[in-house]
Amino acid sequence: MTQPGDGDKGAVLLKSALSEICADVDAALGRLLPVPDDPRQPLFEAMRHAAIGGGKRMRPLLVRAAGALFSLDPEQLLRVGVAAECIHVYSLVHDDLPAMDNDDMRRGKPTVHKAFDEATAILAGDSLHDLAFEILASEETHPDPFVRINLVRALAKASGINGMAGGQMMDIAAEGAVFDLPTITRLQQLKTGALIGFCLEAAAIMAHLPPEARTGLHGYAHDLGLAFQIADDLLDIEGDAAVTGKAVGKDAQAGKQTFVSLLGADRAREQARMLVNQAKAHLHEHDERADLLRAIADYVIERDH
Numbered sequence: 001m002t003q004p005g006d007g008d009k010g011a012v013l014l015k016s017a018l019s020e021i022c023a024d025v026d027a028a029l030g031r032l033l034p035v036p037d038d039p040r041q042p043l044f045e046a047m048r049h050a051a052i053g054g055g056k057r058m059r060p061l062l063v064r065a066a067g068a069l070f071s072l073d074p075e076q077l078l079r080v081g082v083a084a085e086c087i088h089v090y091s092l093v094h095d096d097l098p099a100m101d102n103d104d105m106r107r108g109k110p111t112v113h114k115a116f117d118e119a120t121a122i123l124a125g126d127s128l129h130d131l132a133f134e135i136l137a138s139e140e141t142h143p144d145p146f147v148r149i150n151l152v153r154a155l156a157k158a159s160g161i162n163g164m165a166g167g168q169m170m171d172i173a174a175e176g177a178v179f180d181l182p183t184i185t186r187l188q189q190l191k192t193g194a195l196i197g198f199c200l201e202a203a204a205i206m207a208h209l210p211p212e213a214r215t216g217l218h219g220y221a222h223d224l225g226l227a228f229q230i231a232d233d234l235l236d237i238e239g240d241a242a243v244t245g246k247a248v249g250k251d252a253q254a255g256k257q258t259f260v261s262l263l264g265a266d267r268a269r270e271q272a273r274m275l276v277n278q279a280k281a282h283l284h285e286h287d288e289r290a291d292l293l294r295a296i297a298d299y300v301i302e303r304d305h
Helices: 006-032 041-051 058-068 074-095 118-137 145-159 164-173 181-206 215-238 250-254 259-263 265-281 288-302
Strands: none
Touching: 006 041, 006 058, 006 074, 006 288, 041 074, 041 118, 058 074, 058 181, 058 288, 074 118, 074 145, 074 164, 074 181, 118 145, 145 164, 145 181, 164 181, 181 215, 181 259, 215 259, 215 265, 215 288, 259 265, 265 288
C-alpha cells in the first residue's frame, strides 16, 4: 500500500541508483575497452564513443535492482548488466546506420557512423555484441558454469530472432504496412521487451530460482517493457530532440503504426499507467528490497528522454 511520501522516497532512491549505475557502467566499460596502440585503435574508439557516456543505463539498473531481491553479489550483477548494455548499444549503433534508421544523433552526440564511418560502425556494433557474451562466459561473472551457460542462452534468445533482432525485422516491415494492436504489441515485446526480460531473468538464474518462482519477475518485465515502449512512442510525438538526444517524429514520417497512432495519446498514456501499476503489483511478495524496481516502473512513464 502506498503511504504519503512514498513517491518522493522512490524518486530519491532512483536518482541515487541511476547516478551510481551510470558511473559504474562507464568505469567497467573503460576497463574492458582500453584503446590499443595498433591498427585496431579506431574500432576501440568507436566502441567507446557508442558505449561510454550518455544513456539511461536502465538495463544494468534493472539487473542490479532485481539482484537486490536475492542479495546477489554486486560485482557479478554489474558484469551481467554491462553485458546487457553492450547488446543494447550494439543494437543502437546498427539501428542508426543508413541501411536502417539513418540517424545522425544518438544520446546527444553524433552517431557512430557519423563520428567515424559506416564500416567502423558495423564492426563496433558486432564487437559490442560479442563482448557481451565474452563477459557472461567469464568466471568473473559467476563461478558456476551452469549459471554462465544459462545466462548466455537467455541473452542470446533475447537478442536474436526470437527477441530484439526479430522485433527489429518486424519494425522494418512496419513501414508501409498496416499493423493492428496485437501485432504492434508482439513487435515491441520482441524489440524492446525481450532484453528487459533478460535483465530480470538473469537475476533469477543467478539466484538459482526454480521456474515456478519466476512468475512475478516475468510479469513485471512484460508489463514494464510495454509501458517503456508506449512512453517512447509518446516521446516520439511530444518530445524535444534537444532533451531526448535523438531525432523525434520519425515513426510518423516513416508511416509506422505505434501504440500512440492506434490508441491516441491520451489512451496510450492511460494504458502505460495501468501497465506500470500491474508491474508493481507483480512484486507484492517482495519487501522493501523491491522498492527500486517499483521506482523504476514509475520512472519509465515519467521520463523526458
